[in-house]
Amino acid sequence: MIVSAFGYSVPFTVVLVALALLLGLAITVMFWLTIGLSVYRSVQDTQRNRVRDELQTELLDGVFSSDTDWTQWVEGLSATERDVVESLLDEYLRELDGENVAQLQDLGAILGIPNRSKQWLKYGGEYKRLHALTWLTLLGCPEQLEQTDFTPRTSRERAAVVRLRYDCDDLNNPREGLRLLLDNVSTQFTVFGQDTLYRVALDDPSALFEVSAVNYQTWSEPLLLQVLVVCQHLGNSVTTENVSWVTSMLEHENKAVRAAAARALRNVGWRSDIRDGPFLDRVINDPSPMVRGAVSQMLAEWGDSQALDALRNQLETEANPRSRLIGTNALVRSGERFHVDISQPLATAMVWSTEHAEYDDIARQRRQQVAD
Amino acid sequence: MDATGRTLVVDDDEPIRKMVSHRLRSAGYTVELCKDGQEAADILEDGLDWDLIVLDVMMPRLDGKRLLRMVRNGELGVDSKTPIIMLTSRGREEHVVEGLESGADDYVTKPFRAPELLARIKKYLND
Numbered sequence: 001m002i003v004s005a006f007g008y009s010v011p012f013t014v015v016l017v018a019l020a021l022l023l024g025l026a027i028t029v030m031f032w033l034t035i036g037l038s039v040y041r042s043v044q045d046t047q048r049n050r051v052r053d054e055l056q057t058e059l060l061d062g063v064f065s066s067d068t069d070w071t072q073w074v075e076g077l078s079a080t081e082r083d084v085v086e087s088l089l090d091e092y093l094r095e096l097d098g099e100n101v102a103q104l105q106d107l108g109a110i111l112g113i114p115n116r117s118k119q120w121l122k123y124g125g126e127y128k129r130l131h132a133l134t135w136l137t138l139l140g141c142p143e144q145l146e147q148t149d150f151t152p153r154t155s156r157e158r159a160a161v162v163r164l165r166y167d168c169d170d171l172n173n174p175r176e177g178l179r180l181l182l183d184n185v186s187t188q189f190t191v192f193g194q195d196t197l198y199r200v201a202l203d204d205p206s207a208l209f210e211v212s213a214v215n216y217q218t219w220s221e222p223l224l225l226q227v228l229v230v231c232q233h234l235g236n237s238v239t240t241e242n243v244s245w246v247t248s249m250l251e252h253e254n255k256a257v258r259a260a261a262a263r264a265l266r267n268v269g270w271r272s273d274i275r276d277g278p279f280l281d282r283v284i285n286d287p288s289p290m291v292r293g294a295v296s297q298m299l300a301e302w303g304d305s306q307a308l309d310a311l312r313n314q315l316e317t318e319a320n321p322r323s324r325l326i327g328t329n330a331l332v333r334s335g336e337r338f339h340v341d342i343s344q345p346l347a348t349a350m351v352w353s354t355e356h357a358e359y360d361d362i363a364r365q366r367r368q369q370v371a372d
Numbered sequence: 373m374d375a376t377g378r379t380l381v382v383d384d385d386e387p388i389r390k391m392v393s394h395r396l397r398s399a400g401y402t403v404e405l406c407k408d409g410q411e412a413a414d415i416l417e418d419g420l421d422w423d424l425i426v427l428d429v430m431m432p433r434l435d436g437k438r439l440l441r442m443v444r445n446g447e448l449g450v451d452s453k454t455p456i457i458m459l460t461s462r463g464r465e466e467h468v469v470e471g472l473e474s475g476a477d478d479y480v481t482k483p484f485r486a487p488e489l490l491a492r493i494k495k496y497l498n499d
Binding site for chain 2: 056057060061063064088091092094095096097098099100101
């Protein structure tokens with residue numbers, strides 16, 4: 001068979017042999033590149049490990065000495081040694097607090113990390129920019145953001161910027177950080193982002209409810225769930241009047257969102273408008289057992305007579321065994337019982353919950369006795 | 373240096389082990405390092421006298437809480453009343469209370485101030 005192209009005619013066998021040779025050459029090149037890179041990395045790791053112990057001791061000597069000359073020390077380091085020192089610096093800045101951190105931050109500045117971070121913020125890709133923001137947080141340099149006129153482009157960068165400014169006390173108020181995190185976004189946070197949201201919101205829980213009320217309609221369901229989970233963990237210091245966006249989430253089509261909304265409302269049971277009869281009737285009859293379970297915990301947490309009556313009513317008609325048990329557990333934990341005769345499945349659940357609570361108390365007392 | 377005291381530092385985080393041992397050795401104390409709870413349990417099983425144990429909570433193989441219970445229950449050769457300082461990043465109030473209820477003598481959370489840790493350690497070693 002003959003293959004013709006561009007005015008040439010070549011036997012097909014020759015074409016196959018040429019292709020095989022090219023493929024073989026490519027595989028050979030890849031093989032040697034892989035071997036070469038592995039050897040290079042191995043040599044680098046060996047060099048790093050060889051100097052790490054000594055550098056770590058010198059670093060600790062410097063950190064705990066009052067007259068350390070970091071400039072002279074850094075000038076005497078090779079490129080590999082600088083690399084090792086930077087990785088050690090990263091680790092110790094995360095573990096230490098107090099006056100020794102200032103020493104480490106001085107070392108970071110002498111190593112040129114803030115200036116390098118500034119370049120990464122200007123010209124780097126997202127990974128480099130996040131790396132830069134992490135370093136600036138560890139080194140306590142929020143001013144670099146202003147100097148580079150940096151604007152976060154992704155939700156991960158928003159979280160990193162807020163964490164930097166929060167850790168360095170550079171936010172004018174928590175609301176500013178919350179708006180930076182939540183205004184005009186729709187995608188969910190990473191775990192770091194959600195943790196940052198929680199930390200900032202803890203300083204002003206009401207601000208989170210208020211900023212969320214303005215933005216929640218633009219959020220994706222995962223982001224909505226993350227914010228509701230944060231609201232759930234803010235404790236009892238939520239004083240805002242604006243929780244209507246959370247109560248409206250009890251009507252959401254996704255049962256996970258409805259359950260998260262019920263958990264978020266545990267802390268705001270003092271509000272009369274969400275404890276009115278029609279509202280309670282609606283939420284205790286939710287079609288999802290998971291949501292009814294969350295609602296029963298919410299009612300037990302509120303703990304007033306109206307909420308506890310609603311919880312008892314819910315349990316008397318609860319058909320799902322799991323939801324029933326969650327409800328009886330919540331009722332018993334709040335120190336309440338039924339005052340009238342109850343149906344057999346509910347009575348069994350109450351017995352189980354009561355015994356469980358008693359054994360839990362005994363175990364805790366026993367542990368206390370052992371500790372004493 | 374006239375300081376005396378044998379301290380066992382148990383932490384899976386190598387920089388922390390180095391840092392604590394650096395401070396204690398600078399102060400003249402004898403320090404042994406372990407990188408997880410199981411290694412520490414093997415050493416404590418030998419029944420040598422230890423004046424203090426500095427213990428991380430979350431570690432591979434055997435965690436700090438379990439090792440603490442083993443020491444307090446007398447399951448190891450070491451004196452069950454040996455002072456133990458927990459060193460951990462689990463710094464929420466309930467974690468601290470839980471740690472102290474489990475039998476720890478003191479609780480230091482990361483990130484920590486090195487002078488504060490050293491002061492607490494010295495308190496137990498000099499008692």
